[in-house]
Structures are given as C-alpha cells and as structure tokens.
Amino acid sequence: MTDYFEVHERDGPARIGELRLADSIHTPALIDDSIEDAGSLWSEERTTPAGDETALTVLPHRSFPAGTDTEVEEAFAVEYPTVEFPSAAVISRETAGDHGSDAYILSSASGIVGHASKFVDTITDVRTSIPADTALLLSGVATPANVATLAYAGVDLFDSDRAYVRGLEGFYLTADGEEFLEDLTELPCSCPACQRGRDAFDREHCAEHNVAALETELARVRERIRAGRLRDYLEGQARHDAWLTAAFRRLDQQYSYLEQHTPLLRQSTLLAASDDSMRRVEIQRFADRVCTRYRNRFEQPLALVPCSARKPYSESQSHGQFHDAIHYRAHKVSMTSPIGVVPQELEYTYPAQHYDSVVTGRWSAEEIDFVARVLTEYLEQNEYPRYIAHVPPGGYREICERVEKRTGIEFEYTVSDHPTTAESLANLRETLSGESKYLKREREHNTVRAIADYQLGPDAGTELFGTEISVDGWLPSLRVHDKEQLATIVPQYGTLAFTLAGARRWLDSSVPTKRVEIDPFVPQGSVLAPGIVDASADIRVGDEVVIEGPKAFAVGRASMSGPEMTTSTRGIAVEVRHVDER
Template sequence: DDTALSLSGVATPRNVAVLVYAGVDLVNADRAVVRGTQGRYLTTEGAYDLADLDELPCSCPACQQPAADFDRTDCVDHNVNALEAELARVRRRIRDGRLRDYVEGQARHTAWLTAAMRELDQQYGYVEQRTPTFRDSLLLSSTQDALHRVEIQRFADRVTSRYRKRLDGHPLLLVPCSARKPYSDSQSHRQFQDAASYRAHVASITSPIGVVPQELELTYPAQHYDSVVTGRWSAEEKDFVARVLRRYLERTDYSRVIAHVPPEGYRDICERVAGDVDVPFEFTVADHPTTDESLGELNAALAGEDKIWVQEREAATLKAVADYYLGDGAGDAVFADIEVQGRYPKLQALDADTGDQLAALVPEYGSLSFTLAGARQWVASDAPTKRVEIDGFVPQGSVLAPGVIDASDDIRVGDEVVIEGPAAFAVGRARMPGPAMADATRGMAVQVRHCVER
C-alpha cells in the first residue's frame, strides 16, 4: 500500500482518471507527446486529426492562435497541457473524496473505459478493503453504475446481515425517501410521523441505497447521497431495491407491513416482495403519500397499535449503529445495559451502573465515537473487536505504521479501533485498512482519541 505504481506511456487526457481510479499513482506524458507528433489532438473526450479541426476547442497557451497556424509542435504542447489539466482535476476530486463520481461520467467517452470501470466493480473484495466507511463528501448517484459502488453494496449488505430489529411488537412502516437528508428532517416524513404517531417502526425505501431503517438514517451514505429524481425507476433499480427489501424482511420479524408508498416504482417493488415473503402487506396510498386522504388511511391502519417511546427509539439507534459498524449482535453485546443521554441526533451511551460515558453518536456520519471506558467494554464483550497491536510506546495523537505489529483484517478507513500494546491502551479512528497497517512502512495508521499508559 505504501509503494507507488507507475504506468508509463499509456496516459491520455481521456483515460487518466480511470487509470488513477484503478490504483495508478504515477504517469508520464510520453503517449501524449507521441500522439502530438502524429498530428493527433487529444481532449478529455477523444482525439482528433489536426486536419479536421477548423477551430481549437481549448484555451491553453499552445491553443492561443488560429487553427491554420497550429502545427504538430503546438499539438505536442497542447496534449501535455491537457493531460496536466486533467491530472489537476483528478487530484482535486481525490481531495474532495469524489473521484468515483467523476469517473462514472468520464468513462462514458469510450466503451473500453466503461468496461474497465465495470470490471473494477466486480473486484468487490479488493475495492471494499480500500474504501472508507464514510466520507465528508456527497455521493452522487447519476448513472446505473452507482448501484455497484462499494458504499452502496456495503450499506445494503450490512443492513441485511447485521441490523437487528429491537422495537418488537410493532409493524413495519415503509415510506418513500426524501430529497432532504436526514429523512426525518423533511416535511413529508414529519407528516408521516404525525399520522403514524410513532406506532410503527419506520424504514425508507430508496434508490440507490435500498432500505434504510430509521435508526440508520444518519449512517453514511444514507444522509450523504443525491440521486436523479424523475419519478421513473429503471428495471435494475427495482431489482436491486426489491432484493434488499426481501432480504431485510427475511431477517426481521414483523407481524405486518404497512406500505405508505407512491404508486410509481415503490408500489411495484413492494408488491413484488409481498409475493415472496410470509408477511402481510397493507397499502395506504391512493394517489400521493402526503394527501389528507392517504395520511388518514395511514392513521387508520395503525389504530390500536402501541406507541414507541422516545427512550426506546434512542437506545435502538445506538445499538443499531453498533451493529452496522462493529458486527452482528454488537449493539446488544457492547451496550447491554445503558442509559441514553442527550437529544437525537446528539446521543450518548452511558453505563447504567457507573454513569460513565461509553460512546457518542456522531451526527455528521452516523458513526460511533468511543471513550476509553467504552473501548474496554467493547473488548470485554462478545462483539467482534477491531484491534491494532502496537509496539512498546505510548502514542501521542497518532500511531504511525512502523509502530504497528498487527491489525485486524476487517479494519477499514474511518472505523473505530482499539489500540493495545505493552505500554498503552487507546482508542481512535483508523486512517488505513487493517492489512495496510500491518504491511506499510510509513504513514498514519490510527488517529488516537484517548490513550492511557499501562
């Protein structure tokens, strides 16, 4: 991971973004120069013969002249300038955490680039290990390829393999997503909750995410994505969301499902799944979910159901997030006996016996931030523990890779980790995947939050 990969004589303005996405660290301008000497004018979307250009579609220094005066020497200079400009855009996208968004569009300029990107998507295990559990940036879903992104597939997998329903005795209320994130802040979802009066467990159906239980509405990428909304669902979107919903219902145990969803797309998905699972579905929307008639139908469908109290919802949220990030059953194991302090979304888990803070919910990413007391409870529990074993020193602010002896393979960038060594016990956030921590010879492995000397 700390060794640079160089690919010589291949990069052009059109393909370099995909090359970098594939893991190439160093490129040169050899191909751009050669193509220029051959009279081929390179751009981010293709290549043109100089003889076919009646104007120059660029404003770099080499192109500040009439097309008639532009020769092959100028073409070489332009090609190099275009490659350097594209590399600057790629570096900016990397810093912003949005290279994949750019690649999805850039790869469309030629069939082999699209094929290359899709081949990379098939290498899920390799790419997933190197994909952070959350980012600061927006995840843009503007093409069908977004459904195959690691962030999307990982969320769907964890919801259907780790998430545990804890609000027992209540029906499931399926609602559509909203443009505003998190969903509970949107006007439509407030209307749904007013009608439901917290008498059902709410989960949102959305493309490209799939199914989002309300406890995980803050968890990346559930509140960090934007998608193209046309009111029409593609066949691939329907298949993906239906598959996730089916797996979700097979894992959970609801007495019934109330589908308060629009007729377009959403209802088709629900009807498809209803025929495959042993849970009765009720539909409460005739035309639009927020009309008085539809909200009245929703209220009537929940008549007689008990209310879910706020303390139940908040405790379930902390445990669900622990399941999502730490592993199946982690919420009950680590937070077996807790009191919840604060108001959603700024929740804290306190030890019910000692009152010590164990962890806090991070609203920006829907992740957990552990204290030393919480880290000790995590280690002592039956939950899978993400461990970083270090040498005999006391870390100050960070752990660098040379100081790491071993690390759990399932650690991803952004994960909470427990740091243990002969001289220290600490907790922090991973800045490298676990395998890279063990192998790398340079770089920050963990950003330490709390540390105590042994």
C-alpha cells in the same frame, strides 16, 4: 523500506501520495523530469547507479513487455539492490512483490491499457502484491481521457510520453476523448498552446496541448481524490470511452479489492447519476450490512415509506408528515434508490444522509431489481407483527408487490395517489390506530444499538449496549453511558465513536474487535505505520479501532485499512482519540 513515498489521502484505491524528492511530487502525477533510467539489462551489463534525491532512479532492470511468457520472466527476473536513494523497480504482473523500492514500474502497461479486463485484473493483482505505501508507475500510456480511470484503479505515477507522441501523430486529446487534429474546426481548450488559434496550430503544438490537457486532468483527479469524489467523476467522464466504462464496471466486480480501499464514511455527497452507482462499494456495503448485521428491535408494525430528496429524511417535509401520522406506533423504514432500505435508526449513517440522485419519476428495471432484492433480504431477517406500505404507485408499489411474491408477506397499502395527501396520511394514521407507542428512550437505545450492529457486526448492539445503559443528548448526537461514558454518535456520519471505557467493553465482549497492536510507546495524536506490529485485516478507513501496546491502551479512528497498516512503513495509520498509559 519506503523512505521516499507516503500516502496522505485515500479515495477508494486512488490516493494522494507524496514522492519525497528534493522537490516533492504530489501524486497521481507525471514524473517526466524527475526520473532517471539506470538502463536495461537486456542491452548491456549495468552497475548499480549512484542516484540522489533529485530524481527517482529506475534501477537496472530487465523489463518484460506485454506478451512476455511467464517462463521467460522467471528465468530473467533480476534481483534489485537495496539503495539509499529514491528508486523504482521494473516489474511485471508475475514479478510484482516487495523489492524494497519506493516505486514500481509495470512494464506491460502498453498491453493492458485499453483492455478493460486485462487492465483490471493486472492492476488489482499488482497493487495487492506490492507494498501499499509504494507508488505504482505506468509509463507511456497516460492520456487525458484514461488517466482518471488509471488513478482510480490505484496507479500513482505516469509520464507524458504517450500524450506527447500522440500529438505528433496528429491526435488532439481531451478528457472526453481523441480527435484527428485535422477534423477540428476550432480548439476546445484554453491551454497556452491552444491560444494561438486553429490556423497556426501544428502537430508540435498539438503535442504540447496534449501534455497540458493531461496535466490539467491530473490536477482534476487530485482535487477529486482530496474531495473523496473521484468515483462520481468517473461515472461521467469514463463514459466517453467504452473501455473506460467497462474498466470501472469490471473494477466494481473486484468487490473485495475495492471494498478494502473504500472508507466507511465520507463528508462529501455521493452522486448517483446512473445505474452503475448501485454497484458502488458504499451502496453495496450499506445494503449488505442492513440485511446481515442490523436487526430491528421495535415491536411495532413496519411502516415502509418513500425516501425524500432532503437528507436526513427526518428533516424533510414529507417525513415530518409521516412522523406525525405514525406517531411512534410503527418502525419507519425508507425505500430508496440507490441505497435500498434505510431503517429509521440508520438515517444518519453514511451514506444514508449523504447521497443525491437523479429524480425523473421513472424507476429503471435495475433500480427495481436492486431495491426489491434488498427489501426481500431485509424482510427475511426481520419479522414484524404487521407490514404497512405507505408508498406511491409506480416503482415503489411494483417493488412491494415483487417482494410480496417472494416472501409471502402481504402489505397493507395506505396510499392511493400520493403519500402526502391528506387522505393518504389519514389512512396511515388510522391504519395504526390501536397500536402501542414506543418511548423516546426506547428509540434512542435502539438507535445506538442499531448503529453498533451496523458498524461492528451482528448482535453488537445487544452485546455492548444491551442492558444497564443510559443515553442522553438529542438525536443524532446521542451519548451512551453505563457508569461512565462509553460512546457518542457522530452526527455527520451516524457512527459510534468510543471512549476508552467503551473500547474496553468492546474488547471484553464477544463482538470481534478491530485491533491495532503497537510497539512499546504511548501514541500522541496519531499512530504511524512503522509503530504497528499487527492490525485486524477487516479494518477500513474510518473504522473505530482499539489500539493496544505494552505501554498504552487507546481508541481511535483508522486512517488506513488493516492490510495497509501491516504493509506500510510510512504514514498516519490511526487518529487517536483517547489514550491511557500502561
């Protein structure tokens, strides 16, 4: 149905889309000059407009402004005709659904923007109700300050009306807020309107500036989405307004909505610049999987160590020293804010080697709470013969002591001042004297299995790679074989990529498979959404998936979530790695 909108890139619920008009618009964007309103049915009877590809035509509608009662909405709801040109249907939270249009205009926009909980509840509801590959348009609300948050929540199209009118009202808008024009001594902007200088600058120039600032902010948002770093941006920018901060926090509370839209892996660094970073899906998901899916397969004692600024940890000087002291006689688990705990096998797995955080030596109460909670859960799931904590005093130590109280475990502490002093390292070495060493092969096998657990579910490592496998290559670029090659660890993400043989083994195992069912064709390079019959609901962008159809068996990496695959009619759904004709 969606002939004129396609999603190209995703960063959480935000996306880079393309509205395929005569001149394509790359969203999130302003639609200003490319929209034609066929008019309201409240004021007049209307006929279905002619429409063409030069503009998005708003089909005749009865809009329900914010505050309209649902009974009224039901009574006056209109049926939208099927048309052959790019079209938008006007909807409310109540009437949101698949009306066959390319775009949906939410008529209550003015009532939800500025109100964090209404906004988040409405947008998540609407976005879930309309097809994934359609654009959501909010008219008359976008400002340079709010548009990043709006796009982050999943809004694709905007107009400049609000920013323009606000300028005429004497408000100077920027990405960091709104000022009375008359309060400004100078103009903190480099747009053409602002070049004329403060004295010559009137309200019409202010309106012009506001639109330029909005366009600039949208370009920034698009660039951030392309880089997979919109959330990082918001953690700073949204703080300029209390409602925007509240909005992204409340969105974090809509975990399942965000989780479905958050990729399993990214190339870019995740910047944890505030305690809010801990509530990101990437962080919560990692902590959750470590506690519920992963299990330790080593028999040696636990050696808890602090994380390092350098990633992966193993490349840091301090971890080099820990490694030397441990000398294969303990299972190294790193404690870190904001990630929680990182078993040595998962040091390469996103986001364990992809985050950067603010180092001031001070742990916040939130950080201590979070890491203590994760470590407690981890230790409740994984038993060790001994528990060694090679951690410095302060936050790390406090966490360990909390965990001791909760779990009854007693740590052997090996650091008095700092973990990398000669004395501390000697302590660690001696504490482990007499412990058995694990072998290189064991370490490699366990790494492969741990990543399988993490990626596919509890016990997946054992189910898939429990016996009769061999591993070659160098960490983290390991290859797993049985008779033939089954999988490889992708070093930049620390995840498994399957061969067809690996995919078959996965399918045959008791581990739940992420499965994409396709029409009778043999995919070349990628599977497009229209060719998909069904897809597992738990598929996330970046997940390994098995593709099955009457004519082909294949394996690849998902470019859409499962729900998006089943509701989309356009766009690349899976990048295929290997394929067999049937």
